[in-house]
Every structure is written in structure tokens, then in C-alpha cells.
Amino acid sequence: MSELYYPGLENVIASETRISFLDVDNEEIVLRGYDLIELAHKVTYLDIVFLLLNGNLPNEEQYKGLEQDLKREAGLPKETIQLLRLLPKNTHLMDVLRTGISALAGEETEIDDRSWAANYRKSIRLLAKVPQIVADSFRAVNNQDPIEPRQDLSYSANFMYMITGQVPTETEAKIFDQSLIVYSEHEMPNSTFTARVIASTQADIIGALTGAVASLKGTLHGGANEAVMHMLLEAGAVDKMEPLILGKLSRKERIMGFGHRVYMKKPDPRALLMKEALQPLATAKGQEHLYQMCLIGEEVMYREKGLHPNLDYYAAPVYYLLGIPIDLFTPVFLAARTIGVCAHVIEQHENNRLFRPRVLYSGPRNLHP
Ligand code: ACO
Numbered sequence: 001m002s003e004l005y006y007p008g009l010e011n012v013i014a015s016e017t018r019i020s021f022l023d024v025d026n027e028e029i030v031l032r033g034y035d036l037i038e039l040a041h042k043v044t045y046l047d048i049v050f051l052l053l054n055g056n057l058p059n060e061e062q063y064k065g066l067e068q069d070l071k072r073e074a075g076l077p078k079e080t081i082q083l084l085r086l087l088p089k090n091t092h093l094m095d096v097l098r099t100g101i102s103a104l105a106g107e108e109t110e111i112d113d114r115s116w117a118a119n120y121r122k123s124i125r126l127l128a129k130v131p132q133i134v135a136d137s138f139r140a141v142n143n144q145d146p147i148e149p150r151q152d153l154s155y156s157a158n159f160m161y162m163i164t165g166q167v168p169t170e171t172e173a174k175i176f177d178q179s180l181i182v183y184s185e186h187e188m189p190n191s192t193f194t195a196r197v198i199a200s201t202q203a204d205i206i207g208a209l210t211g212a213v214a215s216l217k218g219t220l221h222g223g224a225n226e227a228v229m230h231m232l233l234e235a236g237a238v239d240k241m242e243p244l245i246l247g248k249l250s251r252k253e254r255i256m257g258f259g260h261r262v263y264m265k266k267p268d269p270r271a272l273l274m275k276e277a278l279q280p281l282a283t284a285k286g287q288e289h290l291y292q293m294c295l296i297g298e299e300v301m302y303r304e305k306g307l308h309p310n311l312d313y314y315a316a317p318v319y320y321l322l323g324i325p326i327d328l329f330t331p332v333f334l335a336a337r338t339i340g341v342c343a344h345v346i347e348q349h350e351n352n353r354l355f356r357p358r359v360l361y362s363g364p365r366n367l368h369p
Helices: 036-042 045-054 060-073 078-086 093-107 116-141 155-164 170-183 190-199 205-216 224-235 238-250 269-284 288-305 311-321 326-350
Strands: 020-023 028-031
Touching (some): 028 036, 028 045, 028 269, 036 045, 036 269, 045 060, 045 155, 045 170, 045 326, 060 116, 078 093, 078 116, 093 116, 093 326, 116 205, 116 326, 155 170, 155 326, 170 311, 170 326, 190 205, 190 326, 205 326, 224 288, 224 311, 224 326, 238 288, 269 311, 288 311
Antiparallel strands (some): 020 028
């Protein structure tokens, strides 16, 4: 059996899917047949939501229908809002989010219906409510009242509004929307795998998403975007970036925002898109040094380790400049990824085989009490 042992399941194919694929050789992220980066330039996050759920891009009428469905389902149960305010004020926001999403199960009338249609409706409800839980998680631990969603704003602009309390400019909303697109779906990362494993027991979509939140919190995964921002702030100036990274490397520390299990030594196309967005944003906000610091970090890591930045490296300063609190970077990632996780859970339920691997036992034998 030992020849089937791949630590970390590296290069193991765990599922057949029609959702997405990382074509590393061609530097393309395939999403239902489209190139994710081309999509990010040409369509909006809601197009991606429709595409991931239905397998095709929406026409105008379908797009409006999706927008209306999401607006109709927006709004949190008052019990959820109260619950978030009962949590200890030092609770990590990913834990607040995990609790809030989990609590939606009690309100969900179709919780145990795993049919495609019920899972679709539940996905819409999650997509309508998760951004609000994300925004409210920050407000709850800071003793602030929730901000009600605004019906007149787009999905992304409304999400930003609920976080910052301010209506973003068109440019800001566009950059944020692009970030949600590049975070929306990425084949089989740890969090999506976690959700599929949970769904494979016939457990429900809310439980599967709750598990994905727990997975995404880790700094080797989604938690990296917050860690990147802390590193940039720790450096604080362009000339401090190189010594900071070299010092960390000499202590054998991981540099957050670099490396990737699948891309290995190839660039992450999503990072390049966020890098493109960062430069004009940093100039517009009078914070050009942030962009320069990122460039230096990128040069140093390539020179020292041959590693490229991943999405989190450039998403972090972009979110910072958009006024998103650092503690919300990973929760925002989760909100964007909700659609990817939902699509995978639906696919798992449609064509299920229980995940149940084996172990390579290296413990003692023949002991007796
Ligand atoms: N900083 C320093 N060295 C690194 C880094 C890094 N960020 N990433 C990989 N390495 C080195 C390792 O030390 C190791 O070197 P060695 O062979 O000399 O020991 C080699 O590269 C391979 O590393 P592994 O840990 O075996 O690679 P793995 O595929 O398990 O790790 C991971 C991938 C976890 C993403 C890793 O690159 C990492 O820790 N990155 C930092 C965290 C991060 O940015 N996570 C976000 C991932 S993307 C996302 O979630 C959107």
C-alpha cells in the first residue's frame, strides 16, 4: 500500500470536475472552459457566480434575475446578528464568520435537500448573506451596529459599503469586483477539498462551507493575505523591505504570499492581475511606496528562492488601499470563494463517492493493557 502514499496528497487527483482546472504549463486558470483572467477583464463577479452555478455565462435577463434573487435573499436573521454580538470581542473574524455561517443552518428550510435545485437556491441564499456576515463580523466585535445592505448598489459596491460605511467610487468597486473574481474559484485548494470531503458524507452545503471557512483561516492558505499586509506594515519603507525578507529567510521563516503547491516555480496569473490593479491604485491614494515595496519583495524572493508571488501577495495591499480592515482580508476571500465552494458541493452531491482514504501506520503493535 505504501506506494500509494503521497504526503499532502501532492499531485493526487481527488475528483473529476467540470468546474475549473489549473493549466500550469499554459499559465491558464480554466473556469468552465473560459480563462479566469480574461473573464476578470471582461465580466463581473455576478457573471462568474452564474457561470459557476449554471455552466454558461448569463444573458442580460438571466443576469438581472440573479441580481434580483440576491437582493431578495439579502438580510440576516436577527438571531444571527445577536449571536455575533454574544461572541467574545477578541474572537478572530474567521471564527466569527464560521459561527455566523453555521448559524444559518437553523433558518434554512431546505437544509437536508441535496437535490440540484435546492442546492442552487441555498447557494443563492449563502451568496446573499455571507458578505453581510463578513461585514458584520467586524462591526460585532467592535461594538458597532450592522449596516443594512443597499438595494441601489451593485453586489460588489454594496459589499464594500457594508464594510466601510462608504459608497466606493466606480474604480474602487471595479477593482474590488475583480478581486472577488480572482478569488472566486481555484480548482482543489485545501478549503474546497475540505468542503467536498464533508459533502461526500451527504452532509449539507452549509456544513461544508463552514468546514471550508475553518480551512481557509490557516496562514498556509487564505490567512496569508492578512499576514502579507502585516509584513508590509512591519517593513514600513521601501529600503526596509529587502533586509526584512532576508532576515526572515535567514531564520528559515516562510514569507507569506510566496509559493504555491500547484504553480511551484510558475507565476500565479491572479497575482499578476492584482499587481496591475495595485500600481494605479497606489498612485491615486498617494501610497506609491507600497507598490515599490511589493516589487522589491518580489525581486528578493525570486533571487533568493526562485519563488513567485501568489494572489495573496498583491491582493493584500489592494484591499488595504481600498479601506478594507486587515482583519477582514481573509473573510473577504471566503465571501468571494463561497461560489466556488458551493459549485463543488453541488457537483459532489450530484456524483458522490464517500472520501475515505487509508493510512500508513507507523505506531506500535502488540501492546497489551
Ligand atoms: N517562503 C520561504 N520558503 C518557501 C515558501 C515561502 N513562502 N514557500 C515554499 N518555500 C520553500 C520551502 O521552504 C521548501 O524549501 P526546501 O525544499 O528548501 O525545504 C520549498 O519551498 C517547498 O515548500 P513546501 O512547503 O514543500 O511546498 P508546499 O507545496 O507544501 O507549500 C505553500 C505551498 C504552503 C503555499 C508554501 O509555498 C507557503 O508556505 N507559502 C506561504 C503561505 C502562502 O502564501 N499561502 C497562500 C497560498 S495561495 C492562496 O491560498 C490564495
